[in-house]
Amino acid sequence: MTLRSGLTNPLTLxxxxxxxxxxxxxxxxxxxxxxxxxxRLLTVAAILGIVAAGQNLVILGGREGIDLSVGPMISLGAVxxxxxxxxxxxxxLPAILAATAVTFLIGIVNGLGVTLVRIPPLVMTLGMxxxxxxxxxxxxxxxxxxxxxxxxxxxINRPLVLGLPGILFVWAIIAVGLTFLLRRTAxxxxxxxxxxxxxxxxxxxxxxxxxxxxLYGLSGFFAGLTGVCVIGYTGNSFISVGDQYVLSSIIxxxxxxxxxxxxxxxxxxxxLGAVALVLLQSVLTTLQLENYGRQIIxxxxxxxxxxxxxxxxxxxx
Amino acid sequence: xxAVVRSRPWLLTLIALAVLVAVNTALQPSFVQPAVLQSNxxxxxxxxxxxxxxxxVVMGGDIDLSVGAIAALVNVVTVSAIAAxxxxxxxxxxxxxxxGLATAVVCxxxxxxxxAVLRLQAIVTTxxxxxxxxxxxxxxxxxxxxxVPEAFWRSYGATLIGxxxxxxxLLAGLAFALFLGRRPFVAHLTAVGGSRVGAFxxxxxxxxxxxxxFVLSALFAGFAALCLTGETASGDPLLGQxxxxxxxxxxxxxxxxxxGGSGGPVGSILGALVLGMIGNVIxxxxxxxxxxxxxxxxxxxxxxxxxxxxxxx
Numbered sequence: 001m002t003l004r005s006g007l008t009n010p011l012t013l014x015x016x017x018x019x020x021x022x023x024x025x026x027x028x029x030x031x032x033x034x035x036x037x038x039x040r041l042l043t044v045a046a047i048l049g050i051v052a053a054g055q056n057l058v059i060l061g062g063r064e065g066i067d068l069s070v071g072p073m074i075s076l077g078a079v080x081x082x083x084x085x086x087x088x089x090x091x092x093l094p095a096i097l098a099a100t101a102v103t104f105l106i107g108i109v110n111g112l113g114v115t116l117v118r119i120p121p122l123v124m125t126l127g128m129x130x131x132x133x134x135x136x137x138x139x140x141x142x143x144x145x146x147x148x149x150x151x152x153x154x155x156i157n158r159p160l161v162l163g164l165p166g167i168l169f170v171w172a173i174i175a176v177g178l179t180f181l182l183r184r185t186a187x188x189x190x191x192x193x194x195x196x197x198x199x200x201x202x203x204x205x206x207x208x209x210x211x212x213x214x215l216y217g218l219s220g221f222f223a224g225l226t227g228v229c230v231i232g233y234t235g236n237s238f239i240s241v242g243d244q245y246v247l248s249s250i251i252x253x254x255x256x257x258x259x260x261x262x263x264x265x266x267x268x269x270x271x272l273g274a275v276a277l278v279l280l281q282s283v284l285t286t287l288q289l290e291n292y293g294r295q296i297i298x299x300x301x302x303x304x305x306x307x308x309x310x311x312x313x314x315x316x317x
Numbered sequence: 318x319x320a321v322v323r324s325r326p327w328l329l330t331l332i333a334l335a336v337l338v339a340v341n342t343a344l345q346p347s348f349v350q351p352a353v354l355q356s357n358x359x360x361x362x363x364x365x366x367x368x369x370x371x372x373x374v375v376m377g378g379d380i381d382l383s384v385g386a387i388a389a390l391v392n393v394v395t396v397s398a399i400a401a402x403x404x405x406x407x408x409x410x411x412x413x414x415x416x417g418l419a420t421a422v423v424c425x426x427x428x429x430x431x432x433a434v435l436r437l438q439a440i441v442t443t444x445x446x447x448x449x450x451x452x453x454x455x456x457x458x459x460x461x462x463x464x465v466p467e468a469f470w471r472s473y474g475a476t477l478i479g480x481x482x483x484x485x486x487l488l489a490g491l492a493f494a495l496f497l498g499r500r501p502f503v504a505h506l507t508a509v510g511g512s513r514v515g516a517f518x519x520x521x522x523x524x525x526x527x528x529x530x531f532v533l534s535a536l537f538a539g540f541a542a543l544c545l546t547g548e549t550a551s552g553d554p555l556l557g558q559x560x561x562x563x564x565x566x567x568x569x570x571x572x573x574x575x576x577g578g579s580g581g582p583v584g585s586i587l588g589a590l591v592l593g594m595i596g597n598v599i600x601x602x603x604x605x606x607x608x609x610x611x612x613x614x615x616x617x618x619x620x621x622x623x624x625x626x627x628x629x630x
Binding site for chain 2: 064066068113117118119120122123124126127128129130131132133134135137138141247250251254260261290291292293294295296298299300302303306307
């Protein structure tokens with residue numbers, strides 16, 4: 001690997017960005033890079049990272065794959081989980097199952113719209129956003145209800161083993177599991193194949209539509225799981241709690257080096273992308289800038305990151 | 318029949334619009350009164366203008382998520398420029414309009430250069446520039462306020478040769494779209510969106526065409542911002558946040574494919590009006606308030622799916 005290709009490798013670059021942001025944060029506010037602060041940042045990154053896992057799969061699957069409906073699905077997952085738990089530890093498992101099952105099915109509907117009706121993913125998931133939001137208003141009648149069980153809140157906010165909260169272990173398991181799935185199983189190779197060249201994948205006999213449907217279903221599943229984490233993190237939920245994750249999940253995937261064109265990239269990059277994004281937001285908060293300054297720097301940083309390695313190939317005759 | 322529809326997908330949007338107008342008139346008999354029509358058009362106009370501009374970007378195979386932020390920026394720049402020039406008469410208003418539209422052009426050029434020259438992906442890039450534009454709007458005017466002169470909003474609400482000014486603006490948008498449709502630019506844009514490699518190989522300047530589309534999109538977002546300023550008569554740095562995604566829905570409803578290379582702004586105008594009318598009909602159908610968002614979402618998705626099914630090749 002030459003120096004140049006090393007520097008333009010998304011994984012290296014994201015790692016450098018993370019170290020640089022930590023250094024900047026520590027300089028601006030001593031104690032920024034302390035152990036407990038880093039654990040807190042990683043917890044926030046884990047919540048983003050879990051929804052970005054689904055987003056990553058949908059984007060890898062190609063044909064302009066994208067899931068804008070993760071926001072309301074997170075909110076829905078949080079509201080369903082909160083209502084089933086209602087503060088009782090015994091109901092945590094049923095709550096997780098119900099929340100993820102419902103959002104998985106919504107994801108499958110997205111997948112059917114994209115594959116069978118051939119609606120562009122951006123439009124399908126945008127339409128689904130309005131429907132799930134509307135469904136949430138009907139379900140909750142606009143009143144926040146339900147709350148997290150104490151054990152779930154402890155699992156996400158309190159140290160479990162080695163000073164780390166349980167959610168970080170869940171995230172690690174997802175990262176290892178998803179990377180194994182993508183790199184070492186037939187399903188994973190099929191995902192890359194349909195993302196890189198759908199026609200070729202179809203000609204070798206891959207069930208392209210079924211795989212793509214499943215990817216959207218998995219995106220729903222991860223969004224529902226994120227919803228459970230969100231309510232465990234904050235204790236209660238409101239019907240737009242997931243909105244902030246829609247574009248940040250896409251950005252985490254892009255910063256992590258997965259191409260929006262599909263077929264190239266992976267989840268380890270997205271993990272680093274989620275950490276870098278959360279760190280950046282945290283550094284900008286530490287700067288105590290006015291709101292506009294934070295926004296401008298945040299947008300500029302995204303553009304610079306994309307300029308470094310998000311560029312597309314040059315057209316040639 | 319299907320060949321006619323395939324070459325003019327907006328015919329279906331027109332039929333949908335006619336049905337919605339009929340249903341709305343049945344539910345709300347006062348709908349056809351000139352004053353009610355004018356107030357409805359005032360509500361629909363900003364999205365309609367944004368949708369016209371968004372169409373050009375989509376036809377070229379790109380997408381512009383920053384239109385809402387551009388509208389907010391143009392709005393605050395316009396009201397701030399009017400306040401900075403001060404005084405009575407037309408001078409401050411003309412200065413404000415010029416400053417606002419110049420801002421829009423700059424935003425469009427930035428988007429176009431990043432996407433077409435520096436080869437960044439349009440969807441993430443315009444999202445990021447949108448954040449920067451929105452931040453700049455907050456910098457220019459941190460809080461909503463700064464009233465515009467009475468002449469500004471009075472003339473926006475006035476009538477000209479018997480027709481409301483808002484209708485004239487809509488007709489001007491339509492006329493511009495029809496005029497541009499006869500110019501080589503749109504043919505080039507369709508070629509670029511249809512086959513980027515093919516267009517490149519014919520020697521077409523891709524970046525110039527794509528930058529042009531982004532500038533048009535920003536300019537129409539600027540026009541929409543001026544209309545919103547005429548409606549609210551003040552500045553608001555958080556205005557127009559739903560414009561980006563709604564304009565994409567309008568473009569798709571109007572029969573322009575998101576993959577680029579087909580469609581046109583006339584359909585998008587109808588698409589934006591259909592979106593507005595769906596909201597109207599649901600409001601007047603007397604549904605319980607909690608159900609309105611859900612039903613609206615279902616109808617819009619059904620319309621989008623129907624449009625895709627009819628026009629797909």
